[in-house]
Amino acid sequence: MQDVHTIGKYADFAVGDIRTFAEACGVTLSVTLLSLLIGTVIGIIFGLIRCSKNKLIRFLPLIIMEPLRNSPLVVQLFLVYYGLPVMAGILLKDYTAAIITLSLNTAAFFGVLVHNSILAIPVSQWEAGYALGHGKFSTFINVIARQALRLLIPQAITLYIGQLQCSSIVSLISLRDITRVGQLLSVRTMRPFAVWGIVFGLYYLVSFPLARLADYLAKRIDYTY
Amino acid sequence: MAMIEVKNVTKQFGDLTVLDNFSVDFDHSGVTVLIGPSGTGKSTLLRCINGLEKIDEGDILVDGLSVNNKKNLKQIRKTCGMVFQQTVIFPHMNVLDNLTMSPIKLLRMSKAEAEDKARYYLDKVGLASKEKSRHNELSGGEQQRIAIARALMMSPEALLLDEITSALDPEMTREVLNILVNLAKEGVCMLCVTHEMSFAKEVASRILFMEGGKLVCDVSKDDFFGSVREENERINKFLSFIGE
Amino acid sequence: MKLNYRFLKNPQYIALLKEGALNTLIITFFCLIFGFLLGLIFALMRQSKVKIFRIIGAFWVDFLRNTPFLVQIFFFYYGLPVLGIQTSPVITSIIALSINISAVNCEAIRAGLMAVKKDYFDCAYALGFDKIQTIRYVVLPISLRVAFKPLVNNFINLILTTSTCFSITVVDLMGASKIINGRVDRPFEIYMMLLVMYFCLLTLISIISKAIDKRIAIKL
Ligand SMILES: Nc1ncnc2c1ncn2[C@@H]1O[C@H](COP(=O)(O)OP(=O)(O)OP(=O)(O)O)[C@@H](O)[C@H]1O
Numbered sequence: 001m002q003d004v005h006t007i008g009k010y011a012d013f014a015v016g017d018i019r020t021f022a023e024a025c026g027v028t029l030s031v032t033l034l035s036l037l038i039g040t041v042i043g044i045i046f047g048l049i050r051c052s053k054n055k056l057i058r059f060l061p062l063i064i065m066e067p068l069r070n071s072p073l074v075v076q077l078f079l080v081y082y083g084l085p086v087m088a089g090i091l092l093k094d095y096t097a098a099i100i101t102l103s104l105n106t107a108a109f110f111g112v113l114v115h116n117s118i119l120a121i122p123v124s125q126w127e128a129g130y131a132l133g134h135g136k137f138s139t140f141i142n143v144i145a146r147q148a149l150r151l152l153i154p155q156a157i158t159l160y161i162g163q164l165q166c167s168s169i170v171s172l173i174s175l176r177d178i179t180r181v182g183q184l185l186s187v188r189t190m191r192p193f194a195v196w197g198i199v200f201g202l203y204y205l206v207s208f209p210l211a212r213l214a215d216y217l218a219k220r221i222d223y224t225y
Numbered sequence: 226m227a228m229i230e231v232k233n234v235t236k237q238f239g240d241l242t243v244l245d246n247f248s249v250d251f252d253h254s255g256v257t258v259l260i261g262p263s264g265t266g267k268s269t270l271l272r273c274i275n276g277l278e279k280i281d282e283g284d285i286l287v288d289g290l291s292v293n294n295k296k297n298l299k300q301i302r303k304t305c306g307m308v309f310q311q312t313v314i315f316p317h318m319n320v321l322d323n324l325t326m327s328p329i330k331l332l333r334m335s336k337a338e339a340e341d342k343a344r345y346y347l348d349k350v351g352l353a354s355k356e357k358s359r360h361n362e363l364s365g366g367e368q369q370r371i372a373i374a375r376a377l378m379m380s381p382e383a384l385l386l387d388e389i390t391s392a393l394d395p396e397m398t399r400e401v402l403n404i405l406v407n408l409a410k411e412g413v414c415m416l417c418v419t420h421e422m423s424f425a426k427e428v429a430s431r432i433l434f435m436e437g438g439k440l441v442c443d444v445s446k447d448d449f450f451g452s453v454r455e456e457n458e459r460i461n462k463f464l465s466f467i468g469e
Numbered sequence: 470m471k472l473n474y475r476f477l478k479n480p481q482y483i484a485l486l487k488e489g490a491l492n493t494l495i496i497t498f499f500c501l502i503f504g505f506l507l508g509l510i511f512a513l514m515r516q517s518k519v520k521i522f523r524i525i526g527a528f529w530v531d532f533l534r535n536t537p538f539l540v541q542i543f544f545f546y547y548g549l550p551v552l553g554i555q556t557s558p559v560i561t562s563i564i565a566l567s568i569n570i571s572a573v574n575c576e577a578i579r580a581g582l583m584a585v586k587k588d589y590f591d592c593a594y595a596l597g598f599d600k601i602q603t604i605r606y607v608v609l610p611i612s613l614r615v616a617f618k619p620l621v622n623n624f625i626n627l628i629l630t631t632s633t634c635f636s637i638t639v640v641d642l643m644g645a646s647k648i649i650n651g652r653v654d655r656p657f658e659i660y661m662m663l664l665v666m667y668f669c670l671l672t673l674i675s676i677i678s679k680a681i682d683k684r685i686a687i688k689l
């Protein structure tokens with residue numbers, strides 16, 4: 001493990017480690033947030049295309065979404081980070097590869113959520129919109145999208161929490177996120193329980209409140225139409 | 226010996242005394258209708274007879290077997306079939322299997338014999354065509370009729386029926402009551418909690434009125450709708466209240 | 470650039486891939502069993518009348534769902550030796566992953582148990598079934614049918630997650646691929662092949678499980 005030497009060998013915690021952790025939090029959060037943002041946008045596009053009336057168009061996003069949903073994220077990451085540069089002749093930085101992979105992966109799952117949320121709105125709601133004189137687009141925006149959004153938000157938060165945790169796999173391409181730093185420090189200090197305790201705590205601190213929020217929002221939804 | 230002997234039973238839920246030193250006997254014959262205001266312990270009485278609720282004091286004997294002895298419960302429940310207001314048709318099997326499950330598993334009846342018997346009772350409740358249906362493909366009335374057939378599969382000596390029509394609309398109520406009337410005419414012994422007075426007038430032989438965990442009156446049908454109603458202010462009021 | 474799968478002709482690499490597949494299978498198999506049993510135990514704890522059990526169950530689920538699996542497996546990998554427990558990476562993986570998926574299994578099983586309302590017990594008891602018979606003939610068949618779909622989802626996730634076990638030196642499919650790539654340096658071909666393999670396997674499982682679910686599904 002080469003990185004170990006760059007931090008120092010077999011030494012107890014030092015003040016500098018706080019900074020290392022802070023930087024690692026920055027990496028984890030920026031990778032997660034950026035890829036969630038991009039993934040959400042692409043996911044919405046996927047989801048809307050999935051709602052198309054045309055069978056062929058409706059099928060197209062699945063070509064991307066299904067492999068992404070049904071293969072390990074690590075494999076996807078390695079394919080992008082190690083495979084793509086060889087294939088396409090472009091060099092990708094670890095950070096860029098991480099963002100690309102996580103964004104696409106998020107998009108695939110988000111697309112399904114968007115699609116399902118829209119499908120969950122009964123046809124009668126569309127008809128109600130038309131009856132009020134709205135066009136198709138206007139009905140979608142004013143009637144359907146609003147209700148679909150209420151169904152979508154708690155599920156989206158749950159997905160985001162999952163993706164935050166998935167972001168830890170970027171440590172496997174040596175990106176210095178929280179997990180990677182935890183690994184390095186736990187080897188260096190030989191105090192795994194203290195180090196992993198901190199790492200658990202950091203993830204939990206972000207994740208748990210969001211999970212509670214998702215539960216709360218999910219309970220508030222009135223599923224009866 | 227009466228078939229069901231309820232002897233000085235007291236049943237409490239926490240501080241609430243639902244049955245208060247309650248005693249009553251039921252014979253092997255006829256239809257007994259149990260009425261009374263909501264929350265007076267009618268359901269609780271039936272559930273105690275069937276061993277679904279533990280009693281705090283007293284004893285209930287069904288064919289001489291005490292409900293206080295856990296070992297008797299199986300036999301007691303075989304003697305007294307029970308149908309609830311919130312009956313469920315088991316969702317993981319079709320109607321026929323719902324009917325045949327208990328005789329096959331509990332009485333070791335052969336599958337063929339159980340199915341013959343099930344078809345006989347399904348025919349009796351007018352649902353011969355539904356044997357392959359699932360619970361969600363049946364109306365509320367149909368579910369209750371199947372529940373009656375399911376209870377009859379164990380060849381009980383009596384049926385305990387707890388407001389089995391009160392969640393149904395008038396038409397479905399009629400369907401179910403017609404079945405009960407036919408069964409009564411065939412001599413099936415029943416103890417029903419119901420607010421369907423037309424039904425009571427048609428088939429009941431005996432009427433019990435209870436309130437506050439106590440038996441207020443225990444008379445024949447004719448007396449109940451005749452002299453008792455005229456003399457007892459409370460019962461008259463109750464009957465008017467439920468639209469009689 | 471052209472795709473080059475010549476390395477697949479080398480029996481050494483095929484043997485490596487076979488070993489990887491076997492390890493993936495072993496880990497999946499044991500985690501499936503232990504993960505289910507642990508999930509069942511914690512589901513029962515969360516439904517228990519004893520408050521402390523409910524609290525422990527809730528914390529277990531919350532903690533595991535709000536921390537990354539990779540951190541959990543590193544915790545065991547670096548932590549167990551400090552406690553003086555020496556195990557193989559495969560066993561460490563089985564421990565960590567079983568515990569990890571027990572949380573989601575717990576929630577799936579709990580949903581199944583909660584689907585069986587008191588009315589079902591009443592009806593079964595009134596028909597003469599005792600408690601054990603009621604559980605065997607009514608409660609379990611209904612619960613497992615309700616829990617089937619989420620449990621299959623968890624199973625699929627389990628298979629996906631086994632691929633991170635290579636991070637603690639397990640030679641599973643992913644680990645084997647990484648080793649092969651180190652020797653032949655054909656990352657695109659190798660990881661693409663792996664992706665397709667997982668995709669086909671999981672799609673197959675999805676299709677089969679959907680067919681099963683269609684047959685056993687119940688509308689409550
Ligand atoms: N499991 C229980 N725990 C606590 N209280 C209960 C329970 N079951 C019934 N009770 C209470 O016991 C009282 C009698 O209930 P019961 O269901 O026997 O009344 P009922 O005469 O059948 O009324 P209804 O006509 O509304 O069905 C009610 O006040 C009820 O709230």
Ligand SMILES: [Mg+2]
Pocket residue numbers: 267268269387388
């Ligand atoms: Mg009642």
